Amino acid sequence: MKMGAQDKFPFEQIDFDKGGGLIPAIAQDVVTGKVLMMAYMNEEALRATLETGRAIYWSRSRKVLWPKGDTSGNIQTVEKILVDCDQDTILLLVKQHGMGACHTGKFSCFYRKLTVTGEIEELDE
Amino acid sequence: MKMGAQDKFPFEQIDFDKGGGLIPAIAQDVVTGKVLMMAYMNEEALRATLETGRAIYWSRSRKVLWPKGDTSGNIQTVEKILVDCDQDTILLLVKQHGMGACHTGKFSCFYRKLTVTGEIEELDE
Numbered sequence: 001m002k003m004g005a006q007d008k009f010p011f012e013q014i015d016f017d018k019g020g021g022l023i024p025a026i027a028q029d030v031v032t033g034k035v036l037m038m039a040y041m042n043e044e045a046l047r048a049t050l051e052t053g054r055a056i057y058w059s060r061s062r063k064v065l066w067p068k069g070d071t072s073g074n075i076q077t078v079e080k081i082l083v084d085c086d087q088d089t090i091l092l093l094v095k096q097h098g099m100g101a102c103h104t105g106k107f108s109c110f111y112r113k114l115t116v117t118g119e120i121e122e123l124d125e
Numbered sequence: 126m127k128m129g130a131q132d133k134f135p136f137e138q139i140d141f142d143k144g145g146g147l148i149p150a151i152a153q154d155v156v157t158g159k160v161l162m163m164a165y166m167n168e169e170a171l172r173a174t175l176e177t178g179r180a181i182y183w184s185r186s187r188k189v190l191w192p193k194g195d196t197s198g199n200i201q202t203v204e205k206i207l208v209d210c211d212q213d214t215i216l217l218l219v220k221q222h223g224m225g226a227c228h229t230g231k232f233s234c235f236y237r238k239l240t241v242t243g244e245i246e247e248l249d250e
Contacts, residue, residue: 008242009243033158038151038209080239082236082248083245103210104210111207111210112207113207118134120135120138120212
């Protein structure tokens with residue numbers, strides 16, 4: 001995203017109220033198409049994301065802005081922001097830097113699948 | 126998913142509590158890789174999804190099970206269920222049937238993007 005986009009963003013069109021001030025933000029890697037993670041944003045986080053061009057979420061547990069990758073270096077630069085039909089969820093198309101999105105070191109947080117025998121096991125890929 | 130998987134699913138490993146009994150469920154189309162929608166599931170909805178092999182969400186507004194596509198015919202058959210690192214969000218890899226996932230007739234609910242001039246406009250594709 002172009003820096004400065006936050007000045008013109010129609011925040012009033014995003015339904016933050018439904019989720020008590022937070023919207024789910026799904027991050028999808030633009031290169032591989034893999035869904036990387038899902039986190040939350042409040043208006044401040046979305047504004048900071050637009051201002052900086054990198055994904056900045058809201059940490060529900062720590063109750064602070066969470067600039068993804070500040071500690072690990074695994075930042076996400078945002079290439080496109082999509083909005084869903086009822087405008088209460090966004091999809092970030094990001095370039096994932098570093099090792100990956102997950103704190104475990106995996107590229108995606110969705111690195112395990114349910115098997116038909118009821119196990120949760122790591123994907124082969 | 127194989128029918129009958131609900132008998133063995135380790136429901137106790139999924140963190141429904143964090144979201145007051147609900148987990149976000151992201152649906153991604155297995156053919157195109159497009160993220161289709163995000164909705165919620167409670168344990169009952171996840172169990173019904175595993176039992177039937179099609180995506181059955183929980184409608185937060187109507188407070189009932191929401192078998193996706195029952196009215197429209199645009200059902201989603203579930204090919205794989207991925208679980209995220211902290212086990213409070215799932216990613217459904219689905220085959221989208223009919224017109225698409227969105228009630229507007231679009232294939233994906235994420236059919237609009239934010240432009241650098243602060244508009245929300247339809248994607249070209």
